[in-house]
Amino acid sequence: MKAIRRFTVRPVLPDALRPLSDLAHNLRWSWHPETRDLFQALDPDGWRAAGEDPVRLLGAVSAARLDSLAQDRRFLRRLTAAADDLDDYLHGHRWYQDHSGELPSAIAYFSPEFGVTAALPQYSGGLGILAGDHLKSASDLGVPLIGVGLLYRHGYFRQSLSREGWQQEHYPLLDPNELPVQLLREPDGAPAKVALALPGGRALHAAIWQARVGRVPLLMLDSDVEDNGPGERDVTDRLYGGGSEHRLLQEMLLGIGGVRAVRTYCRLTGHPAPEVFHTNEGHAGFLGLERIRELAGEGLEFDAALESVRAGTVFTTHTPVPAGIDRFDRELVARHLGDDGELPGVEVEKILRLGMETYPGGEPNLFNMAVMGLRLAQRANGVSTLHGAVSREMFAGLWPGFDAQEVPITSVTNGVHAPTWVAPEVFRLGARRIGAARTEDALTVGATDRWDVVRGIADAEIWELRRELREQLVTETRERLRASWRQRGAGSAELGWIDSVLSPDVLTIGFARRVPSYKRLTLMLRDRERLTELLLHPTRPVQIVVAGKAHPADDGGKRLVQELVKFADDPRVRHRIVFLPDYGMRMAQKLYPGCDVWLNNPLRPLEACGTSGMKAALNGCLNLSVLDGWWDEWFEPDFGWAIPTADGAATDEDRRDELEANALYDLIEDRVAPRFYDRGPSGLPDRWIEMVRRTLTTLGPKVLAGRMVREYVTRLYAPAAAAHRAMDADTARELAQWKARVRGAWPRVAVDHVEAVAPDAAAPNGTAELGSTLALRVRVALGELGPEDVEVQAVAGRVDAADAIADAAAFALKPAGGPDLEGRWIYEGPLALDRTGPFGYTVRILPAHRRLATHAELGLVAGPTEATGEGAGVLMR
Numbered sequence: 001m002k003a004i005r006r007f008t009v010r011p012v013l014p015d016a017l018r019p020l021s022d023l024a025h026n027l028r029w030s031w032h033p034e035t036r037d038l039f040q041a042l043d044p045d046g047w048r049a050a051g052e053d054p055v056r057l058l059g060a061v062s063a064a065r066l067d068s069l070a071q072d073r074r075f076l077r078r079l080t081a082a083a084d085d086l087d088d089y090l091h092g093h094r095w096y097q098d099h100s101g102e103l104p105s106a107i108a109y110f111s112p113e114f115g116v117t118a119a120l121p122q123y124s125g126g127l128g129i130l131a132g133d134h135l136k137s138a139s140d141l142g143v144p145l146i147g148v149g150l151l152y153r154h155g156y157f158r159q160s161l162s163r164e165g166w167q168q169e170h171y172p173l174l175d176p177n178e179l180p181v182q183l184l185r186e187p188d189g190a191p192a193k194v195a196l197a198l199p200g201g202r203a204l205h206a207a208i209w210q211a212r213v214g215r216v217p218l219l220m221l222d223s224d225v226e227d228n229g230p231g232e233r234d235v236t237d238r239l240y241g242g243g244s245e246h247r248l249l250q251e252m253l254l255g256i257g258g259v260r261a262v263r264t265y266c267r268l269t270g271h272p273a274p275e276v277f278h279t280n281e282g283h284a285g286f287l288g289l290e291r292i293r294e295l296a297g298e299g300l301e302f303d304a305a306l307e308s309v310r311a312g313t314v315f316t317t318h319t320p321v322p323a324g325i326d327r328f329d330r331e332l333v334a335r336h337l338g339d340d341g342e343l344p345g346v347e348v349e350k351i352l353r354l355g356m357e358t359y360p361g362g363e364p365n366l367f368n369m370a371v372m373g374l375r376l377a378q379r380a381n382g383v384s385t386l387h388g389a390v391s392r393e394m395f396a397g398l399w400p401g402f403d404a405q406e407v408p409i410t411s412v413t414n415g416v417h418a419p420t421w422v423a424p425e426v427f428r429l430g431a432r433r434i435g436a437a438r439t440e441d442a443l444t445v446g447a448t449d450r451w452d453v454v455r456g457i458a459d460a461e462i463w464e465l466r467r468e469l470r471e472q473l474v475t476e477t478r479e480r481l482r483a484s485w486r487q488r489g490a491g492s493a494e495l496g497w498i499d500s501v502l503s504p505d506v507l508t509i510g511f512a513r514r515v516p517s518y519k520r521l522t523l524m525l526r527d528r529e530r531l532t533e534l535l536l537h538p539t540r541p542v543q544i545v546v547a548g549k550a551h552p553a554d555d556g557g558k559r560l561v562q563e564l565v566k567f568a569d570d571p572r573v574r575h576r577i578v579f580l581p582d583y584g585m586r587m588a589q590k591l592y593p594g595c596d597v598w599l600n601n602p603l604r605p606l607e608a609c610g611t612s613g614m615k616a617a618l619n620g621c622l623n624l625s626v627l628d629g630w631w632d633e634w635f636e637p638d639f640g641w642a643i644p645t646a647d648g649a650a651t652d653e654d655r656r657d658e659l660e661a662n663a664l665y666d667l668i669e670d671r672v673a674p675r676f677y678d679r680g681p682s683g684l685p686d687r688w689i690e691m692v693r694r695t696l697t698t699l700g701p702k703v704l705a706g707r708m709v710r711e712y713v714t715r716l717y718a719p720a721a722a723a724h725r726a727m728d729a730d731t732a733r734e735l736a737q738w739k740a741r742v743r744g745a746w747p748r749v750a751v752d753h754v755e756a757v758a759p760d761a762a763a764p765n766g767t768a769e770l771g772s773t774l775a776l777r778v779r780v781a782l783g784e785l786g787p788e789d790v791e792v793q794a795v796a797g798r799v800d801a802a803d804a805i806a807d808a809a810a811f812a813l814k815p816a817g818g819p820d821l822e823g824r825w826i827y828e829g830p831l832a833l834d835r836t837g838p839f840g841y842t843v844r845i846l847p848a849h850r851r852l853a854t855h856a857e858l859g860l861v862a863g864p865t866e867a868t869g870e871g872a873g874v875l876m877r
Contacts, residue, residue, distance in 0.1 A: 011063060014070035019083035024054035025180055026086060026212040030117035031136060031419040033427070038082050041075065051586070053119035055180045090215055094142030095445055096713070103713065104721035108262050108274035109134065110148045110284035112254060113156075113239055114220075116213055118586040120179055121155040122220070124239050124549075125514045126611060127318055129585070130383075131280055132213075133417035133611075137705035139214030140419070140444040143713060146265065146274060148258040148284070150250060151176060151209050151220035156239045159549050159582045160487045165565030167550055167558045167581075171238060176209055176222065184208040184219070184265060192268065194221065194260040196252060199340045204232045206253055208261045217271070219261045221253055240551070248328050248336060251369065255286025256342060259294075275721045278314045278712075279377065282326060282369030288313060288376035289351060293343045300729055302350050303736035306376075311732075311851075312724030314716045315377035317370055317409070318608050320390045321518075326369040330356070333367045359397030374398060374409075378723060378853045379716050382411040383609040386632045390605050401861035403808070408854040412715065413630055414609040415708035418443035421615040423469055423593035429457065446704040454696045459682065459689045466596065466620060466692065471504035473594020477545055478502070480580050480587070487581075501575050502543050507676045509624070509668075510595030510616065512547035512583050515557040518606040521548060522560050524599075525567055526661030534665065535576035540673040543576045544599075545591060547583035588612075593619035597672060600625035601664060603656075604645045605632075614703035620692040624672060626660070634702055639695040641667050719853075726851070735851050739858060741784070742847050748783030749790070749845055751864040752824055774831040778813060778843050779824050780862075787815045791848040791855065792827040796841035805840055813843070 013020060020042070029035040039054045040047045043061050050056035069075050096103065111131035115123030123129060131147070138145040157169035176183075184192040184207075196204040205227035211218040223235040234242075235249045242250075259277075266273050279285055288309050295305035319325055330352060335341060338348045355372035357363050374380055374395060382388035388411025392404045399407050419427075422443060430439040433453045442451060482498050502508070515521050524531055524544070534542045546564055550557025561579070568577045580587060592598070598616035600607070600623070610629035617623060623640040625631040635642050646659035680686035701707065727735075757775035768774075776794055792815075797808040811829060818825035831841060845862040846855040 011058065011061065011066060013058070014066055016070040016076055017066060017079065019079055020054075020058060023079075023082055023086060024058055025182060026090075026214065027116050027120070027180055028086060028089065028139070028212075028214045029054055030119070031417065032085075033424055034085070035082050038078055041078070042069065051119065053180070055119070056178060059178065094140070095710070096142035096144070099713070101714075101718060102722060102725075104144070104275040104717050104724075105272040106144045106146060106266075106274040107276040107278055107717055108146045108148055108259075108287075109138075109278045109280065110254065110258055110287055111280035112149065112250070112283040114147060114149050114218060115585060116211065116218070117180075118584055120181070120211060121174070121584070122149065122152055122239070123585075124156040126609075127281060130318075130414055130609075130611060133415070133420065133705040134280075134709060135213045135216045135218060136417045136420060137415070137444065137709045139216045140417075141706060141709055141713075142215065143709060144272065145216045146262055146271065147213065147216055147218035148254070148262060149218065149220050150236045150239075150254055151181070151222040152236055152239045153222070153224050154238045154241075157549075157552060161484060161561075161565060161579075161581050163488045165562040165569065167561050169552045179211075181209040181211045181220065184210050184261075184268065186268070191225075192264050193225070193227070194257045194264065195227075196257055197342050197344070198232070198249075199335055199338075202229070202232070204228065204235060204249065204253060204257075206236070206257055206261075208264065210265075217265065217269075219258070219265055221257050221261055223253065244328060245332060247326060248332060251283050251326065252286050252336065252342060255284045255288075256290040258284065259287050259290040274312075275724045276312050276314060276717050278316070278717075279373050280316050281318050282315075282371075282373040285315075285355075285369045285373040285376060288372070289337070289343055289346065289354075293346050296345050298729075300732065301736070302347060303740065304729070304732040307735045307739075307851075308724075308727045308729075308732040310376060310378040311727040312720050313377040313379070314712075314720055315373040315380040316383065316412075317373070317380065317391050317395075318383055319370070320387055320394070320606050320608050322394065327363070327366045328369075330365045330367055359400070361397065370395075371398065378857070379720055380409045381716065382409060384413045384629045384633055385411050386605055386629065387411060387608040390608075399856050399859040401859070401863075402856050406856050408856050410715070412708060412711045413633060414611050414614075415703055415705035416611050416614045416618065417705045418618055421589065421592060422618050423589075425465055425468060426593065426619050429461065429465055430454075433457065442701075443704065444706045445710075446701045446706045451697050451700040454693055454700075457693070459684050459686060462620065462689050462692055463684050467504060469593040469619065470508055470596065473508065473545065473590055474502045474504050476587075476590045476594070477578055477580065481578055484581050497571075497574065501578060502545070506541050506543045506576075507597070507673055508595050509542060509544045509597045509599050510546075510591055510621070511544065511599040512588065512591055513600075513610075513612060515548045515550040515560055516554070517556055517560070518603045519548075520601050520603065520657070521546070521557075522563050523601045523657060523661050523664065525563065526657060527665065528567065530665050532573055534668055534673075535573050537673070540677045541576065542668060542673060545578055545580065545595065547580040547587060547591065549583055588615070592616040592621060595621050596676060597622050597624050599664075600628075600631065601643055601660065602626055602628050604628040604647055611703075614699075617695050617699045617703055620696055622691055622695060624664075624667065630703070634699060636694075636698065639691050639698060641671060643667065723851070723853070731851070735849065738789075738849055742789060742858065742860065745782075745784040746847075746860050746862070748781065749785060749862045750781045751778060751843055751845060751862060752781050753779040754843055754864055768833055770833060770836050772833050774833060774841075776813060776827075776829055776831055776841075776843070777816075778827045780827060780845055781822075781824055782819075782845075783823070787825060789848065791846050792843065793846065794829060794831050794841055794843050796831055796839070798835055799838045799840035803840055805842065 046057055113123045113128030115129035115132040135147045154171035157171055160168045186192050191207050194206050205225050206221040206223045207225050209220045224233050291309045292305040334348050337343050337351050354375045355367040357368050382391040391409045392407035396404045396407050478498050513519055550561055565579045568579045592615045598613045598621050604626050607629040613623045626643045644663045646656045675688050755777040792813045793810045795808050795810045797805045799805055813827040813829035816826045816828040847858050847860050
C-alpha cells in the first residue's frame with residue numbers, strides 16, 4: 001500500500017549529544033574533515049548508507065546507539081572539540097574583519113542554483129557549483145554574505161542510461177524535512193513567508209528555508225505551500241524546468257521574492273541590511289525592480305530610485321553566447337508586472353525599457369534578462385579575462401560609439417573552494433609539512449609562500465600520492481559502472497569484465513561536464529581507430545573516464561552521450577574507457593583527484609571559465625585544454641598542454657573539429673603519454689612529477705575561490721557600498737535629473753574644429769621623433785551643457801592600415817576659453833608622442849559627473865566628423 005502522507009520522525013538526542021544537531025545543520029561539515037570523521041564514527045555503516053549526509057544519518061541511527069555514545073567519553077571529547085571549533089569558526093575574526101577600508105556591512109548574493117553539497121541537490125552544473133563555492137569561501141573569509149535562491153522540490157534530474165545508452169531522467173521528490181535546512185519562522189512560530197501578486201487576482205506564496213553554510217545564511221524560497229493553488233505550488237518544482245511563463249514566475253520569485261525574503265530575514269534575526277546586491281547571472285535580475293518599488297514607496301521617483309539601486313548592484317554574466325540568456329516575450333512581462341500583477345506603483349513601460357533589446361540586431365519585442373541586469377547594475381563582470389573581452393563584444397550595443405574594450409564590463413576570474421575539492425590525502429600531505437592550520441589557511445585565503453612548500457616534497461611522495469588517488473578512482477569507477485549496468489538491465493553473470501576495468505598504473509584522462517554541443521563531448525571519437533590505438537598502446541596505454549549530463553530537452557546532447565556510451569561499450573576498449581552516469585558533486589570529488597590529466601576541448605571562446613580543470617589542478621592533475629576560459633589566462637607549458645585551435649573565419653565547423661581532434665591525438669601520443677611513462681634514473685617519471693609540482697605551486701594560489709571572493713570584495717563590493725552610501729535621496733534625484741538633462745542636450749554636442757601644432761622635429765612628410773610633444777587645440781559645441789558636464793579627451797595610440805587606434809590611451813584636455821558668441825568652447829592640451837611606428841589620435845567629448853562609475857556609463861560620446869578631423873588624424877608613418 002502507498003502512504004497518503006509522508007513525514008520524518010527524528011530521534012531525540014541525549015543531552016550529551018545535542019551538539020550533533022548543530023553540527024549536522026551547518027553545512028561546514030561538507031568541507032571540514034574532522035566533523036565528517038566524527039559523523040562517520042557515529043555509525044560507519046549508516047554513514048555510507050545515508051550518502052554521507054549527517055541529517056539523514058541522525059534520522060536513521062538507533063536510540064540504543066545514541067545512548068551508548070552518550071556514555072562514550074572518547075566520543076564526547078571529540079564532539080566537544082568539534083562543537084568548540086565550529087563556534088570559533090562562526091564567531092572569530094577572519095580576513096574580512098581584519099581587512100582595512102570601508103567594506104559593506106552585508107552583501108546579498110542571488111543565484112538560481114547553489115551547489116554546496118550533494119546532500120542539498122540544488123544545482124545543475126558549473127553556475128551552481130560556482131555559487132556554492134562563493135558562499136563557502138565568503139564564510140571562510142568572514143564576508144557577511146546572505147545567499148538567496150529557490151528550493152526545488154525535485155532538484156535537478158538524476159541520470160541513468162537505457163540498455164541502448166540513451167539518457168533517462170528521474171526526478172526524485174525532495175522532502176525539505178530530510179534536508180539540512182530549517183524553516184525561517186516568525187516570533188510566534190509560524191513559518192515566515194513572502195507573497196507575489198499575479199494577474200487575475202491570484203497570488204504566489206513561498207516559505208523561506210534556511211541552510212547554514214558556515215557563517216553564511218542561504219535563504220531558499222519554496223512555493224510548495226498550502227496557500228497556493230496547484231499551478232503556483234509547482235513554480236519551484238524543477239531547476240530550469242517548464243515553459244516560458246513558468247521560468248518567468250521562477251525568476252520573479254527569485255528576484256522580487258528574494259529581496260522580500262532578505263528583508264524578512266534581517267527583521268527576524270537582526271542581521272545588517274545589505275548595502276550591495278550581487279546578481280549571479282540574469283535569472284535574478286528582477287531584484288532591482290523590487291528595490292525600485294521599495295524606494296518608490298518612500299517617495300522617490302522612478303529615475304532617482306533607479307540611480308540609487310544601480311549604485312549598490314553588481315551583475316555577473318556567465319554566458320559567452322546570446323542563446324544562453326533568458327529572454328521573455330514583452331507582453332508576458334508586461335502582463336505580470338503591470339497594474340494587474342506585481343510591482344504596483346511602478347510604471348510598466350519604464351520596467352520594460354530596462355530589458356528591451358533597443359540596439360542594432362536586437363529583437364524589439366523580447367525582454368532580455370541580461371540586458372536588464374546590466375542596466376540595473378553600475379558594476380558588471382565576466383568570469384575570466386577572455387570571457388570579459390567576449391562579454392564586452394557581445395553587449396557592446398548597449399554602449400554605442402565606444403570600442404568594445406571600453407564597454408564597462410570587467411572580469412573576475414572564477415575560483416574553486418579548495419577545502420571542498422582537495423582530496424583528504426592531498427591536505428594531509430600539506431599538513432605534514434606546515435601543519436593543519438597553515439594548510440587550511442593556504443587553501444582558503446591563499447598565500448604563495450605557503451604553496452611554495454610543495455617544492456620541498458620528495459618525488460617519491462608525490463608519485464605515491466598520485467598512484468593512491470588513481471587507485472581510489474579505479475575502485476570508485478568499477479562500483480559505479482557495475483551499478484549503471486545493473487540499471488541498464490544486465491545480470492551479475494555478465495559483468496565479470498568490470499573487475500578488470502581501468503588500472504591504477506595507466507595514464508588516466510578525465511572529462512566531465514554538462515553536454516551542450518559546444519563542449520564537444522565526442523571530439524575524442526573523431527578518429528575512432530586512432531583513439532583505440534591510444535587506449536590499447538602496448539607500452540604507453542591511456543584510459544579515459546567520462547561523465548556528463550545533457551539537458552532533458554536537448555536531444556542533440558543526448559545523442560552525443562549515446563554515441564560516447566556505445567563506443568565505451570565495445571568489448572575491445574571497455575576496460576580503457578568508461579562513461580559514468582549521474583555526474584554530480586559526490587562523483588566529482590573522487591574523479592578530479594584520481595585523474596592524471598583533465599581534458600577540456602570546447603569551441604573557443606565559448607567556455608566562460610571552466611572551473612573543473614581548476615579542481616583537478618588543486619589535486620596535482622595536469623590540464624590538457626583548448627586555450628579558453630581560465631586556461632587561456634594562466635596556461636604555461638611548465639604545467640600543462642594547450643590544444644591548438646583552428647578558429648579562423650574560413651574554417652567550417654567540421655574541418656575545425658577534424659583539425660583540433662588530430663591535434664589532441666598528437667599531443668597525447670607524442671607529448672603527454674611519453675612524459676607520463678618515461679622513467680628517470682630513480683625509476684620515477686621525474687619530468688611528470690615536476691609538472692605536478694609546478695601545477696600546485698603556480699596554479700594553486702590562483703585558482704582558489706578565496707582569491708576570487710577577495711577580488712569581488714576589493715574591486716566590486718567595496719566600491720559599490722561606497723556608491724550606495726553616497727546615493728541618498730537628494731543625490732539620487734540630482735544624478736537622475738543631470739542624466740536626463742545631458743541626454744536631452746547631447747544631440748547638440750559636437751567637436752567643431754581640431755588644430756594640431758606639430759613639434760619642431762616634425763618633418764613635412766608626416767613624421768616626428770619619439771619623445772616630442774604635439775599641442776592640441778579643440779573647439780567644441782556643448783549646447784545647453786557646460787564644461788562641468790563633460791570631459792574632452794584626446795585618444796591616441798598605434799594605428800593599423802585603416803587608421804584604427806589600438807591600445808589607445810586617453811588624455812583629458814583643459815578648457816582654455818569660451819563660450820564665444822556662437823557658444824563654442826576651446827580646449828587645449830599636450831599630446832606626448834611616446835610610441836614609435838604608425839601613430840594616430842582623435843578627440844571626443846564624454847559626459848562627466850562625480851557619481852559615474854565610468855565615462856561610458858550613459859553610452860554617449862561625441863567625436864569629430866571627417867571634415868573636422870581632416871589633417872589631424874594620422875601623424876606618423
